[in-house]
Amino acid sequence: MLSIEEMNLYLKSNLLEKRYMHTLGVADTAKRLAKLNGVSEKKAEIAGLAHDVAKNLSIDKMREMMKENNVIISEIEEKNMNLWHSIVAPIEAKDKLGIDDDEILDAIRWHTTGKEDMSTLTKIIYIADMIEPGRNFDGVDEIRRATFDNLDKGVYFGLTSSIKILLAKNLLIDENTIKARNYFLFNPEFKL
Ligand SMILES: [Fe+2]
Numbered sequence: 001m002l003s004i005e006e007m008n009l010y011l012k013s014n015l016l017e018k019r020y021m022h023t024l025g026v027a028d029t030a031k032r033l034a035k036l037n038g039v040s041e042k043k044a045e046i047a048g049l050a051h052d053v054a055k056n057l058s059i060d061k062m063r064e065m066m067k068e069n070n071v072i073i074s075e076i077e078e079k080n081m082n083l084w085h086s087i088v089a090p091i092e093a094k095d096k097l098g099i100d101d102d103e104i105l106d107a108i109r110w111h112t113t114g115k116e117d118m119s120t121l122t123k124i125i126y127i128a129d130m131i132e133p134g135r136n137f138d139g140v141d142e143i144r145r146a147t148f149d150n151l152d153k154g155v156y157f158g159l160t161s162s163i164k165i166l167l168a169k170n171l172l173i174d175e176n177t178i179k180a181r182n183y184f185l186f187n188p189e190f191k192l
């Protein structure tokens, strides 16, 4: 695996400036959330750095990678190309950054939609992507506050907000996002 410095250099030269700044924001936010929630800060930082590693790949390249690696995608994933960079992220992270930690690879795979029963690290990357300091959308402050107060609550608000935005734009909603949100509501211990 590359060192953090080497990963930084790789990402700086392979992502657009704006995306690279976002990446640093996610890595830093993820590290802080890891400390608060008792997971490895190092893993969180690496996952934060790596989550958008595939963001600059062309649609054709990503299609080819999915085919070569026999990645099966759903009908909705097929249609929503915004999700593709997260679907191929584990392949690219392994190949270009030498990451082979399954927890990290799972976290970067699900950073766009979330999924049912996420690990703490996967929740952290999902929500850090949404609330890093460079993000600015209606309601982001409330989601930030909730996340630093209670990770599950923050992730739940994040999933709900993302569904609302998709509804308002008449876009498809990935079933993993619905399942991720329902999973919290099914948990009798989950309190809002
Ligand atoms: Fe992303």
Ligand SMILES: [Fe+2]
Pocket: 022, 026, 051, 052, 129
């Ligand atoms: Fe991102």
